[in-house]
């Protein structure tokens with residue numbers, strides 16, 4: 221008998237052309253994993269092998285873990301494909317992409333209520349992480365220049381924020397050598413039914429009137445920690461952990477008092493990675509943005525509620541003067557002079573263009589409608605879970621379309637439940653809250669635009685089934701299998 225290879229090698233050209241992908245020899249060989257193969261393989265075989273391997277990834281539509289967009293309109297997909305070969309940084313070759321980026325920056329600065337007298341500037345980034353690093357770096361420089369001008373020491377910069385911040389803030393402190401003054405969270409820090417948000421929220425909140433434990437920081441805690449070496453205060457609009465919001469307006473007031481009393485002009489950088497595209501549409505009256513004097517820079521993830529695929533974030537400075545000139549590099553080797561403020565160099569243009577597509581395609585009304593739908597579905601899910609006696613919702617006011625729950629009197633943990641749900645394909649993360657609330661373990665469900673009420677119903681029913689299975693004793697489990705084997709009734 222001939223070997224596979226010989227067989228194929230002996231095939232005529234026509235025969236080979238007619239061999240189906242799965243009939244080719246590439247499907248009975250292991251794929252190259254560690255060493256680049258000497259010879260390649262036909263495109264369709266390579267495609268099929270990789271495509272099939274990727275089936276092992278989770279299904280993005282069932283992924284409630286990530287805030288990141290998993291669906292866009294076909295027209296957006298088309299624009300992305302059309303610009304996939306364009307390097308965003310090649311400003312001279314692709315000037316229109318740069319112009320489009322600047323339009324987005326303009327729209328966002330206005331969306332975040334930049335005062336008319338300010339000359340706001342900003343930039344597209346790879347995500348909020350890059351935006352936060354760049355924003356804080358600018359504040360570090362401004363602080364350093366001011367201290368130098370005053371003839372004071374610049375060797376002990378610090379940054380003040382709550383433990384409710386995303387890891388990237390701690391990364392900034394370590395990478396850029398700034399002392400991190402982290403305020404630990406306290407359990408049950410504040411029980412309230414009348415936060416500013418619950419008042420505004422009453423039209424949505426189907427479980428309002430219940431007490432809510434807040435896992436954020438207070439303005440007093442910030443006040444106690446800042447000093448002349450504080451380069452900035454970090455505040456989060458939509459924490460990763462519970463979806464609650466730092467009291468930004470109160471922090472601003474506290475910093476204004478300090479400016480008056482001590483002369484320290486400490487800027488606030490607002491991390492609106494998830495909240496920046498929600499607040500302006502659902503709660504335009506809440507002041508968290510450039511309306512507040514000390515808020516000098518804001519980041520937002522275009523790829524979260526900006527509704528664009530992964531790979532785009534935005535950084536907006538209230539005024540040109542908030543970004544020290546020394547940090548802007550004028551690059552001339554791509555032709556023309558190109559000002560650049562970024563950590564990396566080359567990147568795709570597609571997501572920037574897709575962001576502009578969403579802004580003009582949806583408009584204020586379109587974003588508002590989508591946010592309202594997500595909010596309604598998140599509130600619906602929260603009310604169902606809270607009513608089930610198995611869960612307690614933490615962020616009862618559902619300011620942002622996400623639901624964080626704790627388990628109520630159960631023998632199993634959120635970690636068991638997360639694993640059980642995974643068997644059905646649902647991806648729901650379980651984790652403990654940051655210090656000092658690390659004894660609280662939660663499940664978090666992010667409701668995205670594609671998560672319909674129908675999906676909520678299916679998810680809830682799978683969630684309750686998972687709970688039931690985890691509560692079953694071995695005996696009950698076997699009995700159930702037995703019953704299913706011998707159904708007494710046929711429907």
Ligand SMILES: *Cc1c(COP(=O)(O)O)cnc(C)c1O
Nearest residue numbers: 347348349386460491493494521
């Ligand atoms: C997601 C998130 C980040 C990180 O943003 P990327 O866009 O993923 O880089 C930072 N802060 C908060 C509050 C977030 O939710």
